[in-house]
Amino acid sequence: MNPLGMVAGALPVLDPWRCNLCGWCIAICPTECLQISRLGPWLARPLDCLACAACAQVCPEKALHMDEFTVEDPPPSDSQTSQEHPDPIAH
Numbered sequence: 001m002n003p004l005g006m007v008a009g010a011l012p013v014l015d016p017w018r019c020n021l022c023g024w025c026i027a028i029c030p031t032e033c034l035q036i037s038r039l040g041p042w043l044a045r046p047l048d049c050l051a052c053a054a055c056a057q058v059c060p061e062k063a064l065h066m067d068e069f070t071v072e073d074p075p076p077s078d079s080q081t082s083q084e085h086p087d088p089i090a091h
Ligand code: SF4
Pocket: 012, 028, 029, 030, 031, 032, 033, 034, 048, 049, 050, 051, 052, 053, 054, 055, 056
C-alpha cells in the first residue's frame, strides 16, 4: 500500500541504455521509493509508488516509462524486488 492506502496502477520501468545517471528522477520522487545504482534508478519500495509519473516526466533522456498493471498481473512485492535487484556495491 502507498501512503494513500491504494495500490498504484502503474510503475516506472527503466531503459538502462538511455539512462545517464543524472539522478533527477530520484530527486523528484515524492515518496523516495526510487534508489540509484550504477545501472540507474530502481524501485526499491514499489508499494510506496504513487504512480504520479513525475520520475518519467522529469527524465531528460526519456529513460523511464510508466508500465500499467492489473490485479490479475500484480507487481512484485518489496522483498521480491529487493532480492532480484543486483547489489550495486558488490559488483
Ligand atoms: S511514479 Fe511517482 S511515486 Fe512512483 S517512483 Fe515515480 S516519482 Fe516516485
